Amino acid sequence: MKQIEKIGIVGSGTMGAGIAQLMIQYGYTVIIYDIDLETVDRAKAAIESRLDRLVQKNRASAQEIKEMKENLQTTADLSELHDCQLIIEAAPENIEIKRSIFRTLEEVCFKDTILATNTSSLSITEISGQIQTPKRVAGFHFFNPAPVMPLVEVVRGLKTSSETVETLVEFAKKIRKSPVVCKDTPGFIVNRVARPFYGEALKIMNDQVADVKQIDRIMKMAGNFKMGPFELQDLIGIDVNFAVTKSVHNSFYGEPRFRPHYLQERMVQAGSLGRKTKGGFFSYDT
Numbered sequence: 001m002k003q004i005e006k007i008g009i010v011g012s013g014t015m016g017a018g019i020a021q022l023m024i025q026y027g028y029t030v031i032i033y034d035i036d037l038e039t040v041d042r043a044k045a046a047i048e049s050r051l052d053r054l055v056q057k058n059r060a061s062a063q064e065i066k067e068m069k070e071n072l073q074t075t076a077d078l079s080e081l082h083d084c085q086l087i088i089e090a091a092p093e094n095i096e097i098k099r100s101i102f103r104t105l106e107e108v109c110f111k112d113t114i115l116a117t118n119t120s121s122l123s124i125t126e127i128s129g130q131i132q133t134p135k136r137v138a139g140f141h142f143f144n145p146a147p148v149m150p151l152v153e154v155v156r157g158l159k160t161s162s163e164t165v166e167t168l169v170e171f172a173k174k175i176r177k178s179p180v181v182c183k184d185t186p187g188f189i190v191n192r193v194a195r196p197f198y199g200e201a202l203k204i205m206n207d208q209v210a211d212v213k214q215i216d217r218i219m220k221m222a223g224n225f226k227m228g229p230f231e232l233q234d235l236i237g238i239d240v241n242f243a244v245t246k247s248v249h250n251s252f253y254g255e256p257r258f259r260p261h262y263l264q265e266r267m268v269q270a271g272s273l274g275r276k277t278k279g280g281f282f283s284y285d286t
C-alpha cells in the first residue's frame with residue numbers, strides 16, 4: 001500500500017479548501033493550487049479562520065492549530081505538486097478543464113502518484129482518457145462540507161487499478177471517512193439519487209404549488225432531511241449543481257428524469273450562485 005505524506009489539491013474553491021482543511025487536520029502536508037495566487041491565498045485565509053474557530057470552541061489547542069497552518073502551502077504553479085503522493089483535483093465540473101489538468105499532472109508528477117478527482121458526475125474513464133497511466137486515476141468524491149461529511153465515493157474508472165482503489169479506501173479510513181467503492185457511472189451513487197430531489201423541487205416551485213421556504217421546511221419536517229433542496233443548492237453552489245445536472249442528463253443520453261431546469265441557468269446567468277455569492281434561493285447578507 002502506498003505511503004501518503006504529502007497531498008496536492010488542485011482548485012481552492014468550496015471543495016478544494018474543505019478537503020485541504022480536512023487533510024491538515026489529520027497531520028498531512030498539503031499544497032493547494034489555483035489559477036492565481038490571490039485566489040489560493042484567499043482560500044488559505046478562509047481555512048485559517050475556520051481553524052481559529054476550533055480554538056474558540058475548545059475543539060483544538062492553539063499549538064495544534066499553529067502546526068496545522070504550518071502544514072498548508074499555496075501555489076499557482078502546478079509543477080510544485082511534483083513530490084506529492086496523492087493529488088486530489090477539485091477544479092470546475094468541466095471535462096476539458098479536468099482533462100487538461102490531468103495531462104499536466106502526468107508530466108510533472110512522479111510516475112506512481114495517485115491522481116484522484118473530486119468530480120461529482122463526470123466519467124473517470126474520460127478524465128483519464130488522454131494520459132499514459134490511467135491505472136492511477138480514480139474518483140475520490142467528498143461531500144460538502146468535506147471536513148464534516150462522513151461519506152466518500154471511491155470511483156473505479158475502466159482502467160483504474162485495484163491498487164489505486166485499495167490505497168484510496170485505506171486512506172479514506174485513516175481520515176475517518178466511510179468509503180464506498182462505485183462504478184464509473186454518471187453521478188455515481190449520491191448525485192444520481194439526488195438529481196430528482198432538486199429537479200422536482202424546482203418544478204414544484206415553478207408550478208406555484210409551494211414556495212422555496214415551504215418546500216425546504218416540509219422536506220426537513222416530513223422527510224427528516226438535514227437541509228431542504230433549495231438550502232442545499234445554495235450550499236453546493238447553483239453553478240456547480242447545474243453543471244452536475246447537465247452532465248448526468250447528457251451522460252444518460254438526454255434521459256428526461258435528469259433534465260435540468262431553466263431556472264438553474266437563469267440563476268447562474270444572474271450570478272446568484274448561493275452562499276458563495278451571498279445570495280441564491282435565500283439571502284446571506286448578514
Ligand SMILES: NC(=O)c1ccc[n+]([C@@H]2O[C@H](COP(=O)([O-])OP(=O)(O)OC[C@H]3O[C@@H](n4cnc5c(N)ncnc54)[C@H](O)[C@@H]3O)[C@@H](O)[C@H]2O)c1
Binds near residue numbers: 012033035091097142
Ligand atoms: N460544491 C459541492 O458541494 C461539491 C461537492 C462534491 C463535489 N464537488 C465537485 O468538486 C469540484 C469543485 O467544485 P467546487 O464547488 O469546489 O467549485 P468552486 O467553483 O467553488 O471552485 C472551483 C475552483 O477551481 C478553480 N479553477 C478554475 N479553473 C481552474 C483550473 N484550470 N485549474 C485549477 N483550478 C481551477 C477556481 O478558481 C475555483 O477556486 C467539481 O468537480 C464539483 O462537481 C462539488
